[in-house]
Amino acid sequence: MLPRLLWKSLRGRRSRVALAGGALAVAAALAAALLSVALDISEKVARELRAFGANITVVPRQESLEVEIGGLRYAAAAQAAYLAEVDLPKLKTIFWGHNIQGFAPFLSAPVEAGGRQVLLVGTWFDREVVLPQGPRKFSFSSGNVREPESEGSRFRTGLRAIAPWWRVRGRWVEDLPGDAMVGKAVAARLGVAPGDRVPVRASGTERTFRVTGLIETGGPEEDQLFVDLAAAQALLGLPGKVDRVQVSALVKPDDVLAMRGRRNPQGLPPEEYERWYCSPYIDAITYQIEEAIPRARAKAVRQVAEAEGAFLGRLTLTLVLVSAIAIATAGLGVMATMTTTVMERRREIGLMKAIGAEPRQIARQFLLEAALCGVAGGGLGTVIGLLLAKFIGRQVFQVPIAPSPIVVPFVLALAVLVALLGAALPTWRAARLEPATTLKGD
């Protein structure tokens, strides 16, 4: 009789049930969508944040103190150390090579341009790199051997990949040795504009470059003159050398393990070391870069990494708070609907009690009705929420959000819980109604 009673009761009060179920569906949809986004957002947002610049700088390891001001390294010429350009493709062979989104080498030196001293920077603007092939196997002291997926044979990278946000008046250099881009301040000093030619002299050699674009970044780049790396190496007499590499890597925010690994990765117990090494923490990636490139020192640009971590943390917190508010609102909606229902069904409750129903039987019916509303509203809301998450992913992050398997049971359970909590007080009141009073209609 109970299933029949529940079915008839819910069917007989369609509009009220739709109202309660609708409130729950909206909350469940928001919770499912925001939870899906929150669970899948770290990688998506981290990928977006990579557009705002490199988060790792690789420099040559050297004993003497080196000072860098405005992008220029100050060190005795005899002591200056360089990285080999041929080693750069190895960046994609590290365990987290897949997370290396882009990198660009730099070779900088002061030169004379148009009769004034400027900082010349040689770099790759947009270069296709041939990657070393062969199996990449990583063995750990636990005996585990891990083999990440192959990275393919070619990789397109350069300044455009790691600094797409630069404002360029004119156009980017397309790796033509005779082209250059000049910072806004340099252009003003030299009085050049896109299309003009600039003579550059260094180490007794002179070469003329054609300006393709002016750079506006608000940073030291506005005081620099950018040319193709090979042209700079030839001018400076440093073939095959680079003094700095900027790397843009997808990383996960630091946690306790990351903090412990940062201090001394080798000091971690073997299982933890393996877990640390196989997590895309920024320090694990810099560690792996130093392993891959001889005499390289990889430094995390801590401000960028920490800002990203803090931003992701705040974003997740915001999503959780919005979900909680949506769920609380739905709970109040259910409570309001159930309270109205109890008011409307006072006589029915009074009758049930008069013909022998015990308070627990009344409570059971009301709570089961609420739970069914929770299942129906939660189910509908979850489906809508997952579609909404996909929509948010496509519209906001340009990638689909993958539904996490935990979302469906979690949101369904949450919807039922909210429905039961919302129904608890009205049900308690219903179970306590006096039949003699309610049947009179008082």
Added chain:
Amino acid sequence: MHEIIRLQSLSKVFPGPVVALDRVSLAIPQGEWMAVMGASGSGKSTLLNLLGCLDRPTEGQILMGGTSIGELTEAQLTGFRRETVGLIFQQFHLVPYLSAVENVMLAQYFHSLADEAEASEALARVGLADRLRHRPAQLSGGEQQRVCIARALVNQPKILLADEPTGNLDEANERVVMDIFQQLHDDGHTIVMVTHDPHVGMLADRRIELEHGRLVTIHTHDLVAAAPRTADQS
């Protein structure tokens, strides 16, 4: 005849204070059809609520089949009501989203176990065999009241309590319902019926009249007696 209900100096005072019943003493033998009469506010419905275990007296005692109602806990009172009393209301109080047979089954469900065949049989007894699947809104007033009677009867209660059972019915339906009551009485049911209709009251074995909560007259087979305030009547 064996006595099934005994009221001893029964009073009910509502906050105010409003004295709804004032020291009513009465005994009802098993199988009797008794009509409770009186003007509005005389205490008829209060008396019926007390007999139906829907309310508790302020003073005095109700003995039903030897059980003192005042000594029962809330849960015991609910159980006692379920087992002993069948209630018939002026307003019918049918659940609007359930069919006629489901309304009867509801009483079975709260009593023990819903049995559709038995509920259908109870409706057939009141002439509604062809209205089992109709919802209350699809039934006439008389038919709704007959569903209400079937619901009250289905658990075979010892006592039937009816509050103005014909109050909302036209003359034709009143006759049908009263015929059913007559049949139930003939079958040996104990009936306590509140009514202010003298014609309906005349059908009962005995009529008592309340005035301002006091039992003032008892009519038995056309004999009228003044009711002693505290003495038992049978």
